Amino acid sequence: MSASPRHHTGKKSPGETASPQITQEMIDLYDEYTHLTLDRRRFFDHLTRVAGGTAAACALLPILENNYAEAAMVAPDDSRVATETITFPGAHGELTGYLARPAGEMGKLPAVLVIHENRGLNPHIEDVTRRMALEGFVALGVDFLSPAGGTPADEDKAREMIGQLDSAQTIENAVAAVDYLAGHPATTGKVGAVGFCWGGAMANQVAVNSPQVAATVAYYGRQPSTDQVAKIKAPMMLHYAGLDERINAGIPDFKSALDASGVSYEMFTYDNANHAFNNDTNAARYDEKAAEVAWNRTVTFFKDQLR
Template sequence: MEKPLITQAMIDAYDEYTHLMLDRRGFMDRLTKLAGSGAAAAAIAPMLAANSALAAQVAADDSRIKAEDITYPGGKGDIKGYLVRPAHASGKLGAVIVIHENRGLNEHIRDVARRVALEGFIALAPDLLSGEGGTPSDEDKARDMISKFDPAQPIADDVAAVAYLKTIDGGNGKVGAVGFCWGGGQVNMLAVNAPDLDAGVAYYGAQPKDPAAVAKIHAPLLLHYAGLDTRINAGIDAYKKALDDNHKQYTVYVYEGANHAFNNDTSAARYDKKAADLAWKRTIDFLKEKLG
């Protein structure tokens, strides 16, 4: 069977489904119209979605790392997290919070935490759905749970993660954060709310809604955006102006031709290896500079 053609309109419809108000039925109806048939839509939908079977670039039992599930004190109660260290580190290391997408702490984000650890950091991936019982296996349920969050709660839990990592055994006292999609927006808000954050990297993350909040940012920021991501990119200019007006240290990269979630290599339709590899190199170089 010939591989189905995936168009930008299909990718945009999926983005609307996963981030805005389009429900599953509405998404499949639109995809059927775009694909030409229900059968074609059924074949294309899994290619747009993330496939957890493709998650691991670094195996969970890789001998180069030490990984464990932990809890740390959050804003209102204990938060579950996935903590990963290099197995044979020499000296104290910078720490990085890895903030998940709106699917919760899934296998892909655990794998990203392992990748961060292999670069010479202590990596902590919090499960910001801990207060709701933890990340469910059903991604639609996870997205629904996150959409109903009190926005202050995950920020408080991320701020608590900074405090936890500041004094963690083997750490050098410097803490950065990297987040993707919803997690990218959380990095921006963490920078607003954690004056002791040492570096923030936001992948296609929503910008702070209140420009005045930007004045509270102390951490240098690295901001990755996808050229085709019109929904998120609509806020870039206002964010840059607020950062400039408040004399903040930041760098913006826009990856032309790339879609929202271009770093997520479990999504066949949206993953862009060239953009992902370049953004990752820039991310690791930035974190090593700021947290070393």
Template structure:
């Protein structure tokens, strides 16, 4: 068993690749843990490694809901085929219309971490909506594994249409200046790309390590894009070359950044093993700069 001096197991790239396969492809926890035990050397070390790679639902928020500078509320609005639920947040006491941003969750649904991210964007001077894309299935459950399993039940065209409905909701909101951008992470990054394909009303997109749209759909994108990828994320990065070629051919306004030496989900500060503060801070500054330059 490989351990650090503080008795925590060393997280290898092989372990992270195994975790990525489990959370995005197999969804088979027993198979994942059996394989992780072999890599970690013991059941105890495997359990510790799994905890370090997973997102910690109890991790402290960077911007707590109790912060008086930020207002927030639960909202509902019309979706493609039914009611959508979401988390709306904005600077408390803000006067005048605000530029608007959608924050799209990972494949665990609208959880506390994504609400925290939404508040961080709001703190930069934006009206922010974090939609619950599991709304058609009753909304995000408390159990992370249950939530992850629900994503396979979603209909991709309906999900994209619900993203367009979220843009429409923010564009016409009384607190909005009518200009809407979007950012999202993992599953949410791919969803931002899908929203960009499906509506010209999305003016700016900053997807993080998201799956790429089909090359033939890229000319439909009218938003300015800032694309964030992790250098060690072989699964997602396999689609970069074709996406970039399609963007260039279409004349799309975009910037593409690959953060070397970091893993998929490097922005998620609730994951001890995968979070990379330097990369996350740099990507965040580029994301906020995009929204302030395009949406103000």
């Protein structure tokens, strides 16, 4: 049961003006802002320079940023999916999550932990969680900002809060989420984990640290250190964006360590795709073809590994 992908055609309606042109330099600049060193004021100053003026930068900004007003691929009230907001014990206090499963009696199902980007548990990740449920899984999107009071609506604030999380405790909370799903009465006990961006790095850490996880998928996630790779036991699937120089710099050492440790893995790089290519709420970076191919590979991988 697959959700239909959203189409960004780029075509104009009658009377509509052409959209500002996004360049790779602008996308790289936005990536630096969201992941590295630029604050919002410096980012906008740089964007103004690259775009050729303040008016152009203002027009480009909504295209570069996520737009959660876009219709979800699977609507929150879709009758095919049963959803609920839950709380459960983490390793360091209570965690909140968005639990989704196919509607109706289907017996016990394998489970998938969905790990959000560095913006927290937002409408896009809830949509991804529903999509995973429609594929025949009990899917749980955990709010890893629960210890800090939960994901705020302000993306900049969410990124700031993500940066302040204790890394070791967050990994332990992710492992606890896998354990929770393994023991959930609606699941078979077989659990996979998939993460995007910050969540991709966290999915890699789940592979390193969770004895319970049966398969992991990381989308453009920072790689674990080479000495951690020997701890990985479950099969992995790794998706990378061809234009993502920041994350891709770690691939050679990671691949060598995976090979040396005999880890079962599949690795895919999507040419001409940008970091966050799966995020369909981001018009500048979403790559429909790469996202659809990667999603189909991910679902097939989980169905094979979590049987």
